[in-house]
Amino acid sequence: MWAEKLGKELGYPTRSLMGWLVSRFLIAHNRVLEENAVQLSGIQPGDTVLELGHGPGLGLQSAAKLLTEPTGHLIGVDFSEYMHKMASDIMKELVASGKVTLHHCDVAAMPLADSTVDKVFHCNCYYFWPDLRKGATEIHRVMKPGGLMVTTMKVSAVAAFAKKQVMPGENWRPEAYMAALRDSGFSDVRMEDRQQKLLTFQAIYATASK
Template sequence: MWAAKLGKQLGNPTRSVGGWLVSKLLTVRNKVLEENAVQLCGIQPGDTVLELGHGPGLGLQSAAKLLTDPNGHLIGVDYSEYMHQMAKERMKELITSGKVTLHHCDVAAMPLAENTVDKVFHCNCYYFWPDLRKGATEIHRVMKPGGLMITTLRFSHLATLTAKRVLPGKNWHPDTYMAALKDSGFTDVKMEDKQHKDITFQAIYATALK
C-alpha cells in the first residue's frame, strides 16, 4: 500500500505531508537531472523553451538564466496544482516580467499554439502519463520543425522503483517512451549514458520531424 501511495504522490504531489516530502525529495534527487537536461538542450538566448512536469522549479531556474535575449521565453507545465503553485512562487519575478509562463495542465492537452517551441526538456516525468502516445503527439504538435527534446532519467533507480511497485505498468521503460516518440513523428530518437561527477544517468534525444 505504501508503494502505491508513494507512486501517486510522485505522479501528482498534493498539498499534504506526503506531497511536501515528495517536493523535498524532488528538489534533492532531480537537481542533477534537471540541470543536465537544460545543458543538453543547447538553449539559445532567443529560444522558446518548454519544460514538462516542472515540479518545484529547479529546471525552470536553470533554463531562464540562458534566455538572455528579449525574445527568449520559458514555458512550464505541470499536472500537480501543488507543484504549479510552488514554481509560481519561485519564478514570480520572471512571470511578472513576462519572461516565464506557467500552466497547470495535462501534458496531453497543452494550451500552446502549434510549431512555437524550439526546445523541450523534462526529467522523471513521462512514467506517470496515462497515454505515452497522446503525450508524445502533443509535444510534437507544439514544437517547431527540427526542434530538440531532451529527457533525463536514472534507469537503475526506475528499475528499483518498478520492482517495489512504486511505478506501475510498463510506461517507465525508456524503450516504451522512445517507441511512442517515433510513432508520433520524432526522428533521431536515441538514448545515451551520461556521467555527472559520480552520478550515471541517461538522456533521451528526439528531434521533431515535420
C-alpha cells in the same frame, strides 16, 4: 499499498505531508538531472523553451538563466496544482515580467499553439503519463520543425522503484517512451549514457520532424 500511494504522489504531488516530503525528495535528488537536461537541450538565448512536469522549479531556474535575449521565453507545465503553485512562487518575478509562463495542465492537452517551441526538456516525468502516445503527440504538435526534446533519468533507480511497484505499469521503460516518440513523428530518437561527477545517468533525445 504504500508503494501505490508513493507512486501517486510522485506523479501528482498534493498539498499534504506526503506531497511536501515528495517535493523535498525532488529538490534533493533531481537537481543534477534537471540541470543536465537543460544543458543537453542546447538552449539558445532567444529560444522558446518548454519544461514538462516542472515540479518545484529547479529546471525552470536553470533554463531561465540562458534566455538572455528579449525574444527568449520559458514555458512550464505541470499537472499538480501544488507543484504549479510552488514553481509560480519561486519564479514570480519572471512570471510577472512575462519572461516565464506557467500552466497548470495535462501534458496531453497543453494550451500552446502549433509549432511554437524550439526546445523541450523534462526529468523523471513521462513514467506517470497514462498514455505515452498522447503525450508524445502533443509534444510533437507544439514543437517547431527540427526542435530538440531531451529527457534525463537514472534508469537503474527508476527500475528499482518499478520493482517495488511504485511506478505504474510498464510506461517507465525507456523503450516504451522512445517507441511513442517515433510513432508520433520524432526522428533520431536515441538514448545515451552520460556522467556528471559521480552520477551516471541516461538521456533520451528526439528531434521533431515535420
